[in-house]
Amino acid sequence: MSTWTPPLQRMQFVIEQVLDAPASWRAQPDFADLDADTAREVLEQAGRFAVEVIAPINGTGDTEGCRWDANAVKTPAGYPAAWKAFVDGGWPSLPCAPEDGGQGLPSLLNAALFEMLVSANHAWTMYPGLLHGAYEAIRHNAVPALRARYLPKVVSGEWLSTMNLTEPQAGSDLGLTRTRCEPVDPDAPVVNGAAVTVTGQKIFISGGDQDMTDNIVHLVLARLPGAPAGTKGLTLVLVPKFMPDGRRNGAWCDGIEKKMGIKGSATAQMRFENAEGWILGEPNAGLAAMFLMMNSARLHVGMQGLGHLEAACQIATAYARERLQLRAPNRPADADPAHKGPDPIVWHPAMRRTLLDLHAQCEGARVMAYWTAILLDESEHHPDATVRQERNDLVALLTPILKAFLTHLGHHGANEALGVLGGHGYVHDWGIEQHVRDSRIALIYEGTNEIQAIDLLMRKVLDRPQRLDLLLDVFRVEIDTLLAAQDDAAGTLRTWAATLTDEVETIVAATAELQAGRAAAPDRPFLVADDYLHALGHSLLAWSWARLARAALTDHDTARRDWLLTVTQHGRTWLLPAARWRWQRVADATLALGWIPG
Incomplete structure (x- = not known):
């Protein structure tokens, strides 16, 4: 349903x-x-x-x-x-x-x-x-022979691919990887494209085996003999399920996980047993080569959050319009005055607030996600090298936010939407409980949301403050545009300009306080990284809502204009203030964590 x-x-x-x-x-x-x-x-x-x-x-x-x-x-x-x-x-x-x-x-x-x-x-x-x-990953790292053999099949979709990182003892810490790769010819140079055999175990491999394509291109992180310890000793290897001569390679699926959600996706336990393959990229530089794949995956995971949030909004709103329960304390102006029976629950304040929360988040998240995609295109295709570098820096800053913040909104939004359906939401027939289950994994894979927060604050903000400066400049340009707008009789855009100005001042002050106290309390940024990511995510929502409101005021579709002005105002009034406590925690130097005994 x-x-x-x-x-x-x-x-x-x-x-x-x-x-x-x-x-x-x-x-x-x-x-x-x-x-x-x-x-x-x-x-x-x-x-x-x-x-x-x-x-x-x-x-x-x-x-x-x-x-x-x-x-x-x-x-x-x-x-x-x-x-x-x-x-x-x-x-x-x-x-x-x-x-x-x-x-x-x-x-x-x-x-x-x-x-x-x-x-x-x-x-x-x-x-x-x-x-x-x-x-x-193949396009940028493979030698010509490998590229000619495998890239066309991947581009067309004739063959699917996997990313083999995680091992039982090596999840977020890939430096603990034990899977080995050995040169087939010990006397030949160990270079890009060299033939190797791979032996080891990988877990949680999405699509590790399936019956949808005739071959699977496994990209595997492994360790060469004598490689440096940690992530600096990892090499990326291309390992096909079937070799070019048709032989079955030593890449085996030993089982699939029984999971909470996405049950139609085969999450495989993979065993590589002298599996033949070829080095992809430079030896001992596999993590850098794999990051081309991981960053793309993280952007896709952000889209998963948006996809679940949109579906949840639609299911909950449709149900709330049809479900009749109790009498609302207030009715819309266009309600039939002769109606005496129970009212649609969409009229009830608790449901209205939940649904408006969901719609405001969804509309703002789409602007965030699509803008990041535009920046990604410009970082790769713009003719001006300076523009490409600036866009690349912005994408690097936004990627962990998109992955973590949007998946958080998607899962928790689906959970709130389930509540709109009450007991009907808890059963399979309406589909919303599947969105709750399916969306949960997105907060975990491709780097947990906690790791994304640490990456954002430590590597993308504190270590590279110019990236945050670029984002703040984007906010300032929007503020100037809002103040210069001619069609603002009701002062809507001036109000948004003031809101964004406050966001910029808050971001600058909180970040400066963290930077100043970092030397004296080096663990403090780690304590508040999650708060920083969610707070900055809400600031980006505010920017997105401002962009939506500005576009809505010149929209000829009056119904869409009125709706967007409603949901953006709701976001500013009800959602943005709720994020203020996160900025307060970021700026509070007295906060500390105790220890768990044992």
Whole structure:
């Protein structure tokens, strides 16, 4: 009974009117021929695929799950056929370069595609989720022979790929990796492209085995003989399931996890037993090579949070409009005065507040996510090297926020939406409880949200303050734009300018206090990193709401204008003040943590 529909008009509004992505495309030669009409058609076709092909197998895939035997993993009914349709539609190649067989479209459209795929079927979307990251890793690191052999298959989606990092003893600390790789020819130079054998165990490998493609390209972190300890001794190896001559390689799935959610996604325990492969990139530099894949994956995980939040908003709102319970203490002005019976729960203040919370977060999160995708495109394709570097610095700052903050909103938003449905939300039929279960993993994988917070504060802010300065400059430009706006009779934009000014002053003061006290209390940034990330995430929501309000005031669609002004005002009034305590904790030098005994 799930009621998700692709939010195409709202997506297009953000792309065209809030962020003016077509202007960005015109400034980049690689995208100069792309116009808004073409982008709309891509989104419409993507939405149709999500609704018609993978949404119908979401609930059934959850109840059926994957099945393992010693020869292969069988995915739920409909999954292989859906993958074939995805490949036939050219969707895997959407953001890949034309010279590699791709369509050469912006990352922004790929991000919008994955928002809809996750809303429709998160578990199925796990299979293509790592494909673009694998494409980047192979494209930038493989020697010509490997690139020619494997890149076209990855671009087309004929073969899927995996990312093999985690081991039983090595989760977040990849320096503990034990998987070994040995040169096939001990007398040959150990260089990029050298043949090696890989032996070791990996766990929690998404899509480690499946029945959707004829081959799987495993990208594996391993350690060469005599390699330095820790992460500096890791090498990236390309290990196919089947060798070029058709032989079955020594890459085996020993089982799949029985999980809380995304049950249609095969989370595999992998055993590499003298598996043949080739070094990808420079020896002992595997983590840097793998980060091309990991950063892409983190952006996709952020889209997972948005996808779940959007679906949860829609399910809860549709239910609240139909469910009649009790009499509301107040009724909307257009309510039928003759109506005497119970009222829709959407009229009740508690439900209105929850639903407005969800919608305000969703609209703001979409602006954050799509803006980051635009910056990613400009960091790679803009003709000006200075612009590319600035955009790269902003993407580096925003990536941990997008991953952690949006997945937090997605999971907790789905949980709040479940509460709107009451007992009906707790049963499988309505689909919302699956969103709660499926969304939880996104806070954990690709670097837990706690690790993202530490990375943001320590490496991206305190160690590289110029990156935060770039973001603050973006806020200041928006403040000037809001103050210069002509169409602001009600003072809406001036109010947003004052709000953003306060956010900038708060960010500057809190960050300076942390920086000044870092030497005397080196552990303090670690104590408040999570608060810093969530506080900065709310500041970005405020910027996003301001952009939405500014675009809404010139929108000819009066219904959309009124709705966006309502939800953005709600965000400023109800949600932004609730984040103030996080900034207070960041700035409070007296806070400390006790110790757990034992």
